[in-house]
Structures are given as C-alpha cells and as structure tokens.
Amino acid sequence: MSGRGGAALPRLMLWSGLIFLYAPMVILVVYSFNESRLVTVWGGFSTRWYRALVEDQQMMNAAWRSLQIAFFSATAATLLGTLAGIVMARWGRFRGRTLFSGLITAPLVMPDVIIGLSLLLLFVSLSRWIGWPETRGMLTIWIAHVTFCSAYVAVVISSRLRDFDRSLEEAAMDLGADRLRTFLWVTLPLIAPALIAGWLLAFTLSLDDLVIASFVSGPASTTLPMQVFSSVRLGVTPKINALATLLIALVGIAVLLAGWVLHREQQRARVARSASGD
C-alpha cells in the first residue's frame, strides 16, 4: 500500500524544514564547548570559553546594560502601548482615529535605519537647542526603544481588547463598579496574558536591537548586540558561541516555563469539568 510511501514526502519536508531552522543553533551550541580556538575545528570538549566569557568584563558590562535597557524599555512600552491599545480598541470613532492607528502602527513597518537615524537627528537638534540630552547613552537608547516597542505592545493589546467580551465590563459596572474599578478588577486581570506577552515581546525586541541602538548610543553605552557585532568583526571566537548558547538556554527556559503554566491551568479546568459530571 502507499501508506508509508505517501507519508514519506511530507515527512522529508518536515525534517528538512526543522533541520534548516535548528541545525545552525545545534552547531553553535556544540562548538561553544569546543577546546580549539578555531570556531570550525573540533578540538575536544571544554568549558574554557564560558570561563573566558565570564572574565570578559566588557562583554559582561554590555550584557548587564542590555538587560537593564530591555527591562525598563519593556515596562515603559507596556504602559504606553496599553494606553494606545485601549484608545485604538475602545474609543469608538473619534476624529482622526484612522490617522492615530496608522501613526501608532507605522514603526512596525518602518526600517530600523530610518527610525534610528531620525531619532539621532532629533537628539542632536534637541541637545543643540535646549541642551538636553547632554550626551547620548543609556537614556537615549531607552527612549528610542520605548518608542518602537510601544507600537508592538499597542497592537498586541488592542487585538486582545477587540475580542474581549464587553458584557463582562458592563456586568461590573452594573454591579456598582465605576470605570476605574471596572478596569482594575475586571479588564486588567483578563488582559494580563496579553500584557505579559506584550512585555516579553518588547523585552526581546529591545534586547535584540542593534541598528537603532547603534545610532542613538554614546561612547560608554555599548549594548550586547553592538558588543557582539564589533567583536565578530575582529574575528569570531568560540566565546560568542558560549554567549549565544547561554541566551538560547535563557529563552528556552522561559518559553518552557510559560508553556508549563498554561498547560497546567488548562489541565486543571478540564479535570474539574469532568468531575462535575457535565
């Protein structure tokens, strides 16, 4: 029969797709444990490059700086993006609504180079006219990241709010909660997953950004992607592999954790439902 033969092609396609996606990462991880100084030549197992990475003060500083920027950018972007998302989803038809939505979502499709360049010009002009910001550094990177991350958060939040059951909010108001309490006690807890998703998205976008940060950073504010990029230009060492492996591990653990929490929640609901006998 053609049963196995028929499944062979799709299976082949599946595996080649997965290999295409994950082989580079597997290779990267494997070579991070390479003893050899040459990235592409296997010289036996070792963790020396991890030690070298930890001892690389410059790299560690850049990583810490990037994490800080990402944390604060994500937080501010979530705040601003949520407000914008609420306006987009809830404010009904006000004058200039289409323009507003367009302007909010424009950074999603704007090339990073343009965003970076225009922000750089802005900061330069500002410091010339009003003397602020005096120098470019973490603050300017933070401002730049909040600017474009807010757009992503706004889109995530507004799409969540659009399929939000309005009668839940009406029920809260009907039961005596004013607008603020309704938002805090009903709307906010229910869109919390979207808030977390938006925050994580903003965090990774900020952590990942090289182009915009390169434009608006100053002398003492090299971020991790900038540090990696410049050191790679001087030649790739297995140290970069070690760094990348750590990042993959970090992201992987976070994703697994989120999946596990979500799965457990669903499992509990299912068990309770079947126990109630309906």
Next chain:
Amino acid sequence: MTANTPPGARDGAEVAAAAATPAGSYLRVVGVSKDFADCRALEQVDLEVGKGEIFALLGASGCGKSTLLRVLAGFETPSEGHVILDGEPLDALPPHRRPVNMMFQSYALFPHMSVEKNIAFGLKQEGLRRAEIAERVVEMLTLVRMGEYARRKPDQLSGGQQQRVALARSLIKRPKLLLLDEPMGALDRKLRAQMQIEVVDILRRLGVTCLMVTHDQDEAMTMAGRIAIMERGRIRQVGAPAEVYEKPSCRYSAEFIGSVNLFEGRVSEQFPDHLLITSRSLPYPIRVGYAALVPDAAQVTLAVRPEKMSLSHSPPAQAHNKLSGVIERIAYFGSHSAYYLRTPSGQTVRGVLLNAQRQSGPRFVAGEQAWMAWEADAVVVLPA
C-alpha cells in the same frame, strides 16, 4: 390583570395604555425613544410595571427590546423620554449608581473569579463589612442551590449552574429592578423548562420586580405575569399571557404568539351584541360574538386560533362560521395533530385537534373533503 379591556379595539396602543396600569406602578417608562446613527431602535415607548411583577418584553430580534433593557440598565442613553423607578428618575444616573441589576444573556461571569467572588462582587463595591458580605453570599448560594460549588471557577460549571450563579450575582444587591436578558437563551431545551420554573420560583420568593427580554413566547408565557409585544421599536400590546393570546389587538401580536388563521373581510351588519362580516374568501358570513367598535363596511381582519376549529365530515348545522375544503396535510405532534384544509378560494386553514379527542371521534385522512366550523366567540376582530 385588567380583564375589562375592550377586545379587538382598533388601536393597539389604546389597549396597551388601558392594560398597563396596575395599582401603584413601580417602574415607569415614559415616552422613551432611542436613535442610533442609522435607525430608530425605540419609538415613544410607554410602559408601567407594578412592584413585584414579572414582566416580559417579547419580540423578534431587532424589535428594540434589548435596547430598552439597556436603557433601563443605563448602558444606553435615551434620545427622548424618562425612566422612573420607585418615584426616582433614573435618567441622570450612570449604570453603577442605579438600583438595577441585570443578568446578561451570556451570563458575563468573571472568568478569573470563583463563584463566591463573582457573587460577592456587587457587595464589595458597596464597601460592606467582610463578615456581612460572606453571610449574604452564603445566603445567595443556598438560595440558588450552588453552595458546594462556591470555590469553582465559572468555566468549571455547566450551563445551568452558570445561570444560577449569574442570577445570584444579580440578586445579591437586592435591586429594585432585576433585568433578565434572554435568560434561557444559552440553555438547551430540556433544561430551559426546568430553569424557567426554578427562576420564577426564586423571584417570587424574593418578591423582586423583574423585567425580562425574550424572543421565545413559551418562555414569556410561563415566566411572566404580563407580556408586552414589541415590534419595530414600539409596544404593540400589553397584557396577561392569556389575554394577549385570546384577544390579540393587532395582526402582529396575533401572528407572533401561537399560530392563527386570518381572514380578510368587510363588516356587513352590526347588532348590539354581535357583528356579521362577509369575506370574499369564504362562502358563508362570519358571526362575531361581540360588538366591536368599528364603522360600518370597515375593512377588518379576523383571527381564529387553530384549536378553536372543529372538524367534521358533514356540513355543520350553523349558518355561519364554517368552511369546507380538502384536507391537504395532517401533521402529527404526539399530543395533538394539525390539519391543513385547503378552501376552494385557495386559502389554507389550520385546525388543531387533541389526539385524545380524535381517538373517540371520526377519523380523517389527507385528501378527503371536510368541514371546519368555529364559535362566534372564537373570532377576534383586528384592524385591517
């Protein structure tokens, strides 16, 4: 219920006004209209509901009944008119300040809160002491028989259980007016009949004034003491279920509730105690058992309910209120059967016979010639 409403009055609104004044009206809706951008959802609605009454707004979807409910809850602001509850105008009050609670069609239970938190929500907004809230929540849980599910989340409950929680949540603040939006809409048929009785039972026990919205006539008739039939933003008729069914005031309410045979005719003779009407589609005159307030030679519509029809093989002795035709189709419903008689003029007339009664009487088969007859009292005169 006012039984002395003039039957078959010309104007539906007249009947509505006459029937809608029970002693001490508690909720008064006065001339409420609501315009949306592209349509008028409510058109000069007047309504009075007595204290402790269960009142149903009945109508097809899009007739404005839900809009009226939302006006009462405060979610919509009427374009014109006023709403007065227990002597207090509600117009200026936002939803969270109104002594009105609503049970939503989808129940709108907060999915992130347990059953008891859901029920307690309204009282928490009032800032009551924790002990008192807990006490009243337990009281409510007992009332709706959900005590053992207090810590469940809404998605762990069946439809009927969710409805009980929603009901408890909307009752815990002891509202002056309870609004039910399609209360049984989300339940399956079997459960519906059971919950209708259960909900009415609870409402009666608490003596709460209740306005419900439904498109299901059975639901309105089993649950409500009085019914208002709505069509295109207007109230067409108000009355007790039996009154609305037996004495519809217009074609719309006659056709909306139950099924009905309609005949077009012209008033030929008026007497102090009855009318004679001739119809072009019927060979015999129709006798109406009461004097209606209609001008001579007025064009009218006559309504006769199918269960008022009697069926026979031989021509009835009476000189009027009869017709003959061929039995076109017989539909069997278990407890009763419906007979469709096609008259020579081409009209199909429906008659319903209880099957218990059929067993003892003559049998009819599709295709044979038969007669239908009805009493003069069974005819309702409607404006044409």
